[in-house]
Amino acid sequence: MTPDSxxxxxxxxxxxxxxxxxLTTAVVLGVHSPHLPWWLxxxxxVLLAARWWQRRQHVMRVPRWIKLPLLLxxxxxxIETYGSIFGRxxxxxxxxxxLVLKLLETATPRDVRVGVGFACFALMSALLFGQGMMTTxxxxxxLLPALATLRALEPAQAQTGLPRSLLPxxxxxxAALPLSLLAFVLVPRLxxxxxxxxxxxxxxxxxxxxxxxxxxxxxxxDDSPALRxxxxxxxxxxxxxxxxxxxxxxxxxxxxxxxxxxxxxxTPAPLEFATSISYHVTLEPTHQRIxxxxxxxxxxxxNAGLRSDRELFAHKSVSNPFTYTVRSALRxxxxxxxxxxxxQLDLRLPTGFNPRTHALAGEWRKHYRTDDPAIVRxxxxxxxxxxxxxxxxxxxxxxxxxxxxxxxxxxxxCEHYASSFTVLMRSAGIPARVVTGYQGGYWNKLGNYLLVRxxxxxxxxxxxxxxxxxxxxxxxxxxxxxxxxxxxxxxIGNERGWYHNxxxxxxxxxxxxxxxxxxxxxxxxxxxxxxxLLTPFGxxxxxxxxxxxxxAISSTLCMGLxxxxxxxxxxxxxxxxxxxxVLERKLARHGVxxxxxEGPQHYLARAARALPGQRATLAQLSTNYLHLRxxxxxxxxEPLRAFRRAVRxxxxxxxxx
Amino acid sequence: MHALLQRLALWGERRLxxxxxxxxxxxxxxxxxxxxxxxxxxxxxxGFTVLLLxxxxxxxxxxxxxxxxxxxLLGAASAASMLVAFRNLDxxxxxxxxxxxxxxxxxxxxxxxxxxxxxxxxxxxxxxxTRTAFAxxxxxxxxxxxxxxxxxxxxxxxxxxxxxxTWPLGLFRxxxxxxxxxxxxxxxxxxxxxxxxxxxxxxxxxxxxRAGDELAALRxxxxxxxxxxxxxxxxxxxxxxxxxxxxxxxxxxxxxxxWRELRGLDNESRISRLARWLGxxxxxxxxxxxxxxxxxxxxxxxxSHYVHCMNALAELP
Numbered sequence: 001m002t003p004d005s006x007x008x009x010x011x012x013x014x015x016x017x018x019x020x021x022x023l024t025t026a027v028v029l030g031v032h033s034p035h036l037p038w039w040l041x042x043x044x045x046v047l048l049a050a051r052w053w054q055r056r057q058h059v060m061r062v063p064r065w066i067k068l069p070l071l072l073x074x075x076x077x078x079i080e081t082y083g084s085i086f087g088r089x090x091x092x093x094x095x096x097x098x099l100v101l102k103l104l105e106t107a108t109p110r111d112v113r114v115g116v117g118f119a120c121f122a123l124m125s126a127l128l129f130g131q132g133m134m135t136t137x138x139x140x141x142x143l144l145p146a147l148a149t150l151r152a153l154e155p156a157q158a159q160t161g162l163p164r165s166l167l168p169x170x171x172x173x174x175a176a177l178p179l180s181l182l183a184f185v186l187v188p189r190l191x192x193x194x195x196x197x198x199x200x201x202x203x204x205x206x207x208x209x210x211x212x213x214x215x216x217x218x219x220x221x222d223d224s225p226a227l228r229x230x231x232x233x234x235x236x237x238x239x240x241x242x243x244x245x246x247x248x249x250x251x252x253x254x255x256x257x258x259x260x261x262x263x264x265x266x267t268p269a270p271l272e273f274a275t276s277i278s279y280h281v282t283l284e285p286t287h288q289r290i291x292x293x294x295x296x297x298x299x300x301x302x303n304a305g306l307r308s309d310r311e312l313f314a315h316k317s318v319s320n321p322f323t324y325t326v327r328s329a330l331r332x333x334x335x336x337x338x339x340x341x342x343x344q345l346d347l348r349l350p351t352g353f354n355p356r357t358h359a360l361a362g363e364w365r366k367h368y369r370t371d372d373p374a375i376v377r378x379x380x381x382x383x384x385x386x387x388x389x390x391x392x393x394x395x396x397x398x399x400x401x402x403x404x405x406x407x408x409x410x411x412x413x414c415e416h417y418a419s420s421f422t423v424l425m426r427s428a429g430i431p432a433r434v435v436t437g438y439q440g441g442y443w444n445k446l447g448n449y450l451l452v453r454x455x456x457x458x459x460x461x462x463x464x465x466x467x468x469x470x471x472x473x474x475x476x477x478x479x480x481x482x483x484x485x486x487x488x489x490x491x492i493g494n495e496r497g498w499y500h501n502x503x504x505x506x507x508x509x510x511x512x513x514x515x516x517x518x519x520x521x522x523x524x525x526x527x528x529x530x531x532x533l534l535t536p537f538g539x540x541x542x543x544x545x546x547x548x549x550x551x552a553i554s555s556t557l558c559m560g561l562x563x564x565x566x567x568x569x570x571x572x573x574x575x576x577x578x579x580x581x582v583l584e585r586k587l588a589r590h591g592v593x594x595x596x597x598e599g600p601q602h603y604l605a606r607a608a609r610a611l612p613g614q615r616a617t618l619a620q621l622s623t624n625y626l627h628l629r630x631x632x633x634x635x636x637x638e639p640l641r642a643f644r645r646a647v648r649x650x651x652x653x654x655x656x657x
Numbered sequence: 658m659h660a661l662l663q664r665l666a667l668w669g670e671r672r673l674x675x676x677x678x679x680x681x682x683x684x685x686x687x688x689x690x691x692x693x694x695x696x697x698x699x700x701x702x703x704g705f706t707v708l709l710l711x712x713x714x715x716x717x718x719x720x721x722x723x724x725x726x727x728x729x730l731l732g733a734a735s736a737a738s739m740l741v742a743f744r745n746l747d748x749x750x751x752x753x754x755x756x757x758x759x760x761x762x763x764x765x766x767x768x769x770x771x772x773x774x775x776x777x778x779x780x781x782x783x784x785x786x787t788r789t790a791f792a793x794x795x796x797x798x799x800x801x802x803x804x805x806x807x808x809x810x811x812x813x814x815x816x817x818x819x820x821x822x823t824w825p826l827g828l829f830r831x832x833x834x835x836x837x838x839x840x841x842x843x844x845x846x847x848x849x850x851x852x853x854x855x856x857x858x859x860x861x862x863x864x865x866x867r868a869g870d871e872l873a874a875l876r877x878x879x880x881x882x883x884x885x886x887x888x889x890x891x892x893x894x895x896x897x898x899x900x901x902x903x904x905x906x907x908x909x910x911x912x913x914x915x916w917r918e919l920r921g922l923d924n925e926s927r928i929s930r931l932a933r934w935l936g937x938x939x940x941x942x943x944x945x946x947x948x949x950x951x952x953x954x955x956x957x958x959x960x961s962h963y964v965h966c967m968n969a970l971a972e973l974p
Contacts, residue, residue: 120731124728150825155779156790172737193718525722
């Protein structure tokens with residue numbers, strides 16, 4: 001709250017400006033209200049409306065004895081609700097409250113400008129709670145009254161209606177759109193945040209120790225980093241970058257869960273390998289104990305333990321970035337001998353589910369007899385050739401989820417594929433289990449490390465084959481190989497066929513497509529997508545420097561276009577003057593050039609002297625011109641046409657001097 | 658403090674004219690073009706840029722692409738507003754400066770005529786300490802009245818005007834100097850009080866003091882007009898009553914104002930006394946003549962005569 005003395009010099013703002021500012025504040029309040037306590041939103045809305053009404057009664061400023069208690073009350077309410085004034089929710093509540101209170105003392109242009117700046121900031125902060133398309137659209141709409149407020153502050157303008165005062169801003173934003181899109185595409189993304197992890201109260205979805213179809217969706221659109229890996233030697237090729245987290249063996253028809261077996265020993269399954277690689281992982285806080293590691297870790301790092309399925313568990317849950325060094329084998333034989341108890345565990349299926357899957361698996365078993373690898377191949381072939389598609393927004397599945405997926409919907413993402421494939425294998429009598437973790441990642445050349453995001457979360461299967469132990473099978477790769485070679489983003493991208501098939505499936509789906517586009521094109525536009533977009537233009541290296549240069553070039557081009565517009569002047573179209581110009585050009589060819597500052601009469605008289613053969617014509621033209629120019633305000637059309645005709649017909653014969 | 662700053666600015670301007678983009682006086686019309694329009698961010702513009710940077714870094718830090726997109730949009734719109742600000746002044750033409758009559762010490766009203774082929778908004782003119790805003794709604798000429806303070810009589814240059822605008826968002830300020838070469842004649846200040854013109858100068862001819870007998874004009878009847886003045890015949894063809902208006906020739910005394918008779922005073926005192934007498938003569942509808950060194954204005958009356966006399970006084974060395 002500023003002291004009143006500073007306001008003394010400035011005139012109070014008019015009603016239109018105040019209305020627009022109130023509208024801006026209302027939008028800010030509206031866009032924040034979903035995550036504010038309802039009573040706070042209501043109170044602030046009432047306060048805003050009261051202030052607006054009061055200002056209409058020409059009360060410029062609210063006395064201090066009302067403002068100060070309100071400020072105190074707001075702070076107390078926020079502390080009471082959230083426990084502090086820091087953090088995302090508390091900060092938003094306080095910010096919106098302060099913005100509404102700022103309106104109570106808004107009287108001068110300076111107040112209004114401060115208010116608008118603050119409102120813009122508050123609008124943007126609403127996007128921290130969700131970057132959905134609707135939220136973004138509302139926030140963008142909020143920019144309209146904000147900028148219109150600034151415009152209304154300018155003096156000496158015609159009074160227009162409220163919608164009319166928003167229109168020029170809309171045009172301004174439309175004109176600014178190309179440059180902003182270019183900047184959006186080209187701004188170098190940070191490979192790691194500059195400052196601390198997101199505020200603690202921000203709920204992050206991470207991998208969990210159970211998996212049911214659909215609960216990855218949020219994770220796959222979450223582009224925040226999950227882990228960063230640096231390798232001592234050369235990094236493994238993309239198709240071997242499988243980071244194992246949870247191994248799930250229990251299936252209840254809907255959900256996969258880790259096996260909680262009491263009394264079993266926790267000695268890690270035996271592992272045979274030839275070569276191994278060593279690497280360092282920095283894990284972002286997950287508030288869980290699981291430590292993802294490349295397929296398959298040899299030993300537990302410090303402060304962690306290795307479970308029987310070779311899952312790594314930290315001794316404490318990870319609430320701060322946690323770095324560990326692991327050695328993994330990429331080509332291995334895991335658990336070559338499977339004891340009967342484990343075998344039973346990994347074959348167990350709930351009874352009474354998925355009859356068609358069972359039937360299909362039975363057929364395969366009959367057909368291939370004991371050739372387990374052939375059955376695995378048959379399963380992959382089914383997924384590859386059976387018309388399956390990869391999508392993050394699959395249709396919901398019924399009770400027999402696997403049947404539904406394999407024979408009806410045929411669309412889904414890694415979870416669906418891993419789950420169904422595992423069930424299929426178990427039905428055929430092959431021990432199988434689901435593994436979740438991360439796959440892929442973005443190789444950061446600058447820092448020489450692999451950035452794995454939450455959106456790289458993945459699920460795949462492991463099947464046990466005699467003599468080879470647990471073999472990793474990625475059924476998603478059968479459907480969409482890009483998922484494995486280029487990463488999660490690539491798998492979702494280029495997915496044109498999906499919507500073409502479902503184009504007529506109703507408004508809901510359409511809307512979903514828009515949402516998906518938004519998620520892919522805007523929300524999920526990361527460094528990887530950036531590179532993919534620029535590669536066709538011959539930009540292979542998308543490091544900060546290249547992007548900076550590109551950004552500078554394109555901004556300059558855009559500003560150049562803008563400058564061309566700004567410098568372009570509409571010439572006042574003067575037919576008579578044009579006609580005289582034509583005459584001047586004709587005469588200039590014969591050496592009679594109009595001097596700077598020479599009047600038409602003088603000039604034409606001089607021309608007549610220089611070209612005696614045309615004296616009469618020139619004298620006539622001169623008289624006509626003067627008459628047309630000076631006798632009336634606007635030259636009458638018919639004589640004007642005659643004059644132009646005369647000029648057109650004018651032929652100056654070269655004089656021999 | 659303010660005066661000191663102003664003097665410092667003046668000194669700096671003399672040393673380095675480019676510093677303030679100082680311009681010499683120019684003949685009218687003056688058209689603003691790209692080489693004389695300057696663009697600087699306003700204080701609010703700088704603050705807003707800082708805010709945009711904070712939002713940009715925040716959006717990048719939280720990998721929040723929606724916020725990044727809107728920040729880019731806001732930034733691009735701000736950049737576009739810079740061009741709009743420029744365009745708001747580009748091509749504006751000052752075609753005429755007209756000055757009203759004013760005595761030294763009183764502000765003189767200047768009428769500036771601006772031509773434009775397109776609409777202009779919120780253009781402001783700063784002169785000395787006054788600020789005027791105007792807008793042009795279309796291809797048109799707009800007259801802007803500003804008042805210029807005066808201190809002494811005689812020809813005075815129109816001070817340098819700063820034409821500026823922060824249209825549309827107040828983020829950027831486009832400005833240009835206008836320094837029209839158009840001196841304004843300021844009349845001398847009349848002295849506050851003093852003796853009436855000398856008896857010989859007044860030369861009061863005692864003429865007939867009666868209502869004039871020369872018919873001057875007809876006018877509408879007003880309550881209190883003598884009945885015999887009503888022009889009955891003419892009124893018969895007219896809706897209301899018409900009254901014969903008689904001029905009163907020779908009713909006013911003739912004042913012969915002479916510079917030479919004001920001995921014992923310095924030039925300025927003479928001028929201000931003459932100015933007072935001229936004013937009184939004009940107010941009392943006397944007819945008067947004026948003799949000045951190197952100039953003689955014959956007997957006359959009426960506003961234009963007054964203007965001639967005052968101009969002559971103002972132009973005295």
